[in-house]
Amino acid sequence: MKFNPADNIQDLQYFGEFGGVNPSISDSSTYTFLSAKTMFDTFEGNADGCYLYSRHSTPSNLYLGEALAAMEGTETANVSASGMGAITPVLLQLCNAGDHIVSSRTIYGGTYAFLKNFTPKLGIETSFVDITKLDIVEKAITKNTKVLYCESVSNPLLEVADIKSLSALAKKYNLKLVVDNTFSPLSISPAKLGADIVCHSLTKFINGSSDTVGGVVCGTQEFIDDLRNVNDGASMLLGSTMDSLRAASVLKNMRTLHIRMKQHSYNAAYLADKFQADGLKTVYPGLKSHPSHILFKEMMNEAYGFGGMLTLDVGSLEKANELMELMQHKNLGYLAVSLGFYKTLFSAPGSSTSSEIPEDEQKEMGLSDGLIRFSIGLDNNIERTYQMMKACMLQVGVL
Numbered sequence: 543m544k545f546n547p548a549d550n551i552q553d554l555q556y557f558g559e560f561g562g563v564n565p566s567i568s569d570s571s572t573y574t575f576l577s578a579k580t581m582f583d584t585f586e587g588n589a590d591g592c593y594l595y596s597r598h599s600t601p602s603n604l605y606l607g608e609a610l611a612a613m614e615g616t617e618t619a620n621v622s623a624s625g626m627g628a629i630t631p632v633l634l635q636l637c638n639a640g641d642h643i644v645s646s647r648t649i650y651g652g653t654y655a656f657l658k659n660f661t662p663k664l665g666i667e668t669s670f671v672d673i674t675k676l677d678i679v680e681k682a683i684t685k686n687t688k689v690l691y692c693e694s695v696s697n698p699l700l701e702v703a704d705i706k707s708l709s710a711l712a713k714k715y716n717l718k719l720v721v722d723n724t725f726s727p728l729s730i731s732p733a734k735l736g737a738d739i740v741c742h743s744l745t746k747f748i749n750g751s752s753d754t755v756g757g758v759v760c761g762t763q764e765f766i767d768d769l770r771n772v773n774d775g776a777s778m779l780l781g782s783t784m785d786s787l788r789a790a791s792v793l794k795n796m797r798t799l800h801i802r803m804k805q806h807s808y809n810a811a812y813l814a815d816k817f818q819a820d821g822l823k824t825v826y827p828g829l830k831s832h833p834s835h836i837l838f839k840e841m842m843n844e845a846y847g848f849g850g851m852l853t854l855d856v857g858s859l860e861k862a863n864e865l866m867e868l869m870q871h872k873n874l875g876y877l878a879v880s881l882g883f884y885k886t887l888f889s890a891p892g893s894s895t896s897s898e899i900p901e902d903e904q905k906e907m908g909l910s911d912g913l914i915r916f917s918i919g920l921d922n923n924i925e926r927t928y929q930m931m932k933a934c935m936l937q938v939g940v941l
């Protein structure tokens with residue numbers, strides 16, 4: 543049967559200690575043992591099903607990890623306190639001093655800053671490339687390259703990575719392909735297309751209620767074991783552990799992810815269509831005008847649509863700010879970073895989430911001042927929302 547991420551999540555069933563319909567939350571940082579030998583074996587990772595200390599693992603974190611692994615179709619997963627707390631250990635685990643990374647240049651600002659400013663201190667260098675140009679990606683690979691890094695749908699420009707072709711390149715040069723799938727959960731399944739490791743910021747669509755930060759790394763048992771190794775595992779030693787209470791709450795929110803993604807996608811596609819027809823510069827992977835529309839279509843799990851993110855270019859930062867303030871005033875959404883909330887969120891990435899990227903580089907990659915990034919909410923009547931947004935646009939003079 544065809545791989546379906548939401549069906550895989552649905553098939554997982556965990557009961558609580560007292561027959562509860564949700565698994566019990568482990569409310570302890572440390573665990574007792576009847577025998578000293580079992581404690582030693584647990585520390586060494588040789589006593590399955592035993593828990594030692596909650597930075598290492600907890601039942602609640604394992605439940606959530608298994609649900610995310612089921613979603614991505616990987617052997618297992620490791621949850622973390624934030625998306626950055628998932629991405630940074632992966633890169634540090636895969637690279638030593640002297641190693642090299644080839645990364646897409648349009649990635650999350652924090653990841654960009656980590657690769658540009660932080661990892662060079664450890665002797666790890668990164669070449670940033672246009673990930674949609676495979677010949678340029680291949681040319682950037684050196685004998686020291688260990689990792690090919692990208693986002694399936696990039697932040698904030700919504701460029702789409704050709705994961706199958708990138709995976710073929712990674713295999714040819716013996717690299718690990720690491721894909722951040724935060725913008726397209728359920729819609730795209732990178733591991734099924736050949737990615738070795740899939741990361742998410744759970745903070746966004748997956749949790750969906752803008753009440754916590756969280757992250758996950760999905761991969762092989764061997765790699766996740768490496769990350770968790772007590773002697774040299776980057777996730778274990780850097781310590782960005784998710785709290786069990788949070789893991790339990792994210793797992794419950796995941797139960798409605800498929801319904802939310804369908805509605806986010808439906809609403810975003812509706813608005814993108816209308817705004818493009820109105821003559822606004824609109825970027826949405828579901829539009830035929832998107833340079834990677836066909837590619838996205840080939841990769842996607844169709845039921846979940848092209849995602850909830852779209853961008854509009856309204857010409858200048860002043861106009862963008864004026865429009866965002868007015869839309870917020872009319873209760874159409876919030877002027878806020880982040881994504882995946884029930885309410886529409888909008889921000890101008892050039893001066894917020896991507897401000898880590900120097901201005902000349904922003905220009906070169908096509909990140910203009912007037913660009914507004916929208917995370918479209920779960921609005922019940924999207925035609926009504928469109929009419930109200932259009933009125934705002936007419937009022938500030940961008941339409």
Ligand SMILES: *Cc1c(COP(=O)(O)O)cnc(C)c1O
Nearest residue numbers: 624625626650724743745755756
């Ligand atoms: C938000 C985000 C991250 C970072 O996640 P945090 O949970 O904020 O640490 C990484 N990648 C992408 C694409 C994001 O949107």
